[in-house]
Amino acid sequence: MKSTKPTVGFYSITGCAGCLLSFIFNEKEIVQMTKLVTIVSFPFIHESAEIKEVDVAFMEGLVASPEDEEVLKEVRKKAKTLVALGACAHTACIPGYRHFVPKDSYARLMYEKLHKIKTIEPGPIDKYVQVDFTIPGCPPNKREIIKSVVNLCLKKQLKNYTSPVCVECRRNNNRCLLEENRICLGPITRGGCNAICTNSHFECWGCRGPTDDMNLPAFIELLEGKGFTKRDIRERIIAFSGQKNPKVLEVLP
Amino acid sequence: MAVYVLKKGDLEKFLLFLGKQGELIAPVKKDEVRFEPLKDPTDLYLDEQTYIPAKQYFFPQEQVLFTFQDDMIIPVVAPIKKRIFFGLRRCDLAAIQHQDIAFGEHNDPHYKKLRKSTILIGYQCTKKLHHWCFCGSMDLPDFYDLMFFEQEHHYQIDVGSAQGETLLKKSKLCRKTVVRISKEQKIVPDTNLLQRKDLGKHYSSKAWDSLVKKCISCAACTTLCPTCYCHEIKDDVPVSLKEVQRKRTWSSCQLKEFSGVAGNYTFRESRSSRFKHRIFHQLQYFREKHGVDLCVGCGRCIKHCPPRIDFIKVINKL
Ligand code: SF4
Ligand code: SF4
Ligand code: SF4
Ligand code: SF4
Ligand code: SF4
Numbered sequence: 001m002k003s004t005k006p007t008v009g010f011y012s013i014t015g016c017a018g019c020l021l022s023f024i025f026n027e028k029e030i031v032q033m034t035k036l037v038t039i040v041s042f043p044f045i046h047e048s049a050e051i052k053e054v055d056v057a058f059m060e061g062l063v064a065s066p067e068d069e070e071v072l073k074e075v076r077k078k079a080k081t082l083v084a085l086g087a088c089a090h091t092a093c094i095p096g097y098r099h100f101v102p103k104d105s106y107a108r109l110m111y112e113k114l115h116k117i118k119t120i121e122p123g124p125i126d127k128y129v130q131v132d133f134t135i136p137g138c139p140p141n142k143r144e145i146i147k148s149v150v151n152l153c154l155k156k157q158l159k160n161y162t163s164p165v166c167v168e169c170r171r172n173n174n175r176c177l178l179e180e181n182r183i184c185l186g187p188i189t190r191g192g193c194n195a196i197c198t199n200s201h202f203e204c205w206g207c208r209g210p211t212d213d214m215n216l217p218a219f220i221e222l223l224e225g226k227g228f229t230k231r232d233i234r235e236r237i238i239a240f241s242g243q244k245n246p247k248v249l250e251v252l253p
Numbered sequence: 254m255a256v257y258v259l260k261k262g263d264l265e266k267f268l269l270f271l272g273k274q275g276e277l278i279a280p281v282k283k284d285e286v287r288f289e290p291l292k293d294p295t296d297l298y299l300d301e302q303t304y305i306p307a308k309q310y311f312f313p314q315e316q317v318l319f320t321f322q323d324d325m326i327i328p329v330v331a332p333i334k335k336r337i338f339f340g341l342r343r344c345d346l347a348a349i350q351h352q353d354i355a356f357g358e359h360n361d362p363h364y365k366k367l368r369k370s371t372i373l374i375g376y377q378c379t380k381k382l383h384h385w386c387f388c389g390s391m392d393l394p395d396f397y398d399l400m401f402f403e404q405e406h407h408y409q410i411d412v413g414s415a416q417g418e419t420l421l422k423k424s425k426l427c428r429k430t431v432v433r434i435s436k437e438q439k440i441v442p443d444t445n446l447l448q449r450k451d452l453g454k455h456y457s458s459k460a461w462d463s464l465v466k467k468c469i470s471c472a473a474c475t476t477l478c479p480t481c482y483c484h485e486i487k488d489d490v491p492v493s494l495k496e497v498q499r500k501r502t503w504s505s506c507q508l509k510e511f512s513g514v515a516g517n518y519t520f521r522e523s524r525s526s527r528f529k530h531r532i533f534h535q536l537q538y539f540r541e542k543h544g545v546d547l548c549v550g551c552g553r554c555i556k557h558c559p560p561r562i563d564f565i566k567v568i569n570k571l
Contacts, residue, residue, distance in 0.1 A: 016530070032493050036494075150490055150492055154490070163510060165504065166471040166476075167471075170472065170473055171502075171503050175304065176473065187469045188469070213508075213509045218468065221467070222467075222566040
């Protein structure tokens with residue numbers, strides 16, 4: 001008898017594998033999860049890199065090379081639903097930073113010496129294919145990945161957390177780092193991470209991407225009032241999610 | 254009601270006594286001042302307003318309301334311990350009363366459960382604790398079991414309830430006095446900052462725009478507000494698909510998703526409508542409905558607003 005369980009595949013292009021690890025850290029739940037879904041592909045578990053037909057594909061990594069693009073398009077073709085897993089897939093994250101750097105400043109040093117590495121302009125996966133849902137974060141919240149799987153199985157509508165990180169940060173009774181004159185991107189960054197960085201007294205660097213509702217001019221004015229330069233603010237914002245925040249380049253050229 | 258006297262030197266003993274009657278919660282300073290279980294009476298810190306109000310003890314940031322499985326509802330059973338709060342300011346106390354009204358309207362059992370078995374002991378401010386304290390404009394009630402009024406060598410303790418007086422007697426540290434607390438003692442000097450007016454006439458005023466422009470919709474104002482009670486309710490479905498938890502979590506009218514409904518419609522889409530909703534709910538709508546303002550004038554929403562949006566100035570100019 002053919003199983004009616006949905007099939008799920010995990011795939012990886014340029015990235016650090018941290019997103020896949022985040023999933024694996026759900027040790028207990030994964031065993032239970034196999035009752036709900038069949039995992040047909042997972043880089044650490046399955047030796048074969050064959051891309052199979054699946055109901056849901058989770059794609060980790062950004063497109064930074066021609067091979068990435070090929071793999072991504074193949075996965076998209078074979079998946080009914082494509083989920084961008086983690087910040088690289090969502091925003092191009094840190095590896096995408098070179099998008100904001102003049103190419104001749106690095107190409108000569110790195111890629112031309114290593115002839116084998118072919119590179120293209122780095123970009124999030126939705127620059128190349130249609131993405132049905134995004135699990136943001138560097139790394140993504142492990143609970144959020146599991147929840148998405150459960151919701152997909154229950155055929156519930158997937159919904160992203162849209163409120164800024166500050167909401168969870170304040171709920172956790174943290175002292176606000178802006179009051180300490182530190183650049184914290186919490187007010188313009190989508191939450192859902194339970195403010196994991198600011199809970200440890202570390203500024204939010206915006207890895208989950210900008211909120212739709214951000215008031216960027218007001219936020220910049222606020223930071224400038226604290227003595228930060230336009231350059232400080234720009235560099236901070238583009239580090240993790242610049243490609244998802246084109247407004248930054250408009251206001252902070 | 255009756256007034257008792259406690260020598261200043263006996264405060265520590267009194268706190269130790271309270272700690273034996275239940276869990277004692279009072280302001281403690283770490284990186285910020287918060288209401289925390291007071292382990293050592295010397296940790297008590299009364300020089301600043303608490304950064305975080307006491308509301309989380311009655312209306313927690315996240316609360317499991319019940320668990321359900323198939324068609325069965327499994328209530329949350331947790332023993333209710335007696336809690337004694339010390340060092341609540343007049344604004345903090347009034348805020349608890351206002352939340353009682355808000356949650357009382359629907360007879361909320363989850364709030365009620367945490368709210369009962371508590372003793373509220375206040376500490377009257379002799380001077381304003383920060384620049385934006387405006388309790389003096391808000392006509393705050395006497396809402397306490399006991400209220401401490403600091404004098405040079407002793408405290409006058411105003412009794413607000415029978416359970417408060419029983420506690421004082423049991424401590425054997427206080428003596429009764431014929432002195433009464435005057436009206437003046439109950440008002441903090443220089444805190445009448447806000448001119449009260451019928452805001453209903455000014456909803457469309459352009460004056461709000463300059464404030465809205467600076468607002469980053471971070472919801473610090475409502476999260477740190479001791480009276481804000483808005484929340485969302487969501488189900489947490491585990492992978493086992495058994496024992497689903499229905500959870501209530503703090504939310505805020507400053508967030509776009511807060512007024513989102515089915516069909517992708519959002520009632521308060523614009524930042525301006527959200528910003529004004531907070532001010533109007535705090536200083537107009539709640540009074541229209543319940544006869545008392547929701548806001549207690551603690552000023553936290555100005556002091557801790559990152560761009561420090563001062564609505565007092567704007568309202569005074571309307
Ligand atoms: S520390 Fe950062 S995330 Fe937390 S409230 Fe302040 S700005 Fe927001
Ligand atoms: S608002 Fe009034 S009661 Fe509250 S802390 Fe300030 S001075 Fe004290
Ligand atoms: S704290 Fe200030 S900036 Fe943040 S939502 Fe409230 S009014 Fe706006
Ligand atoms: S609205 Fe502001 S001043 Fe009024 S009670 Fe809330 S935090 Fe305090
Ligand atoms: S001000 Fe906003 S968050 Fe606070 S109680 Fe009113 S509607 Fe709720």
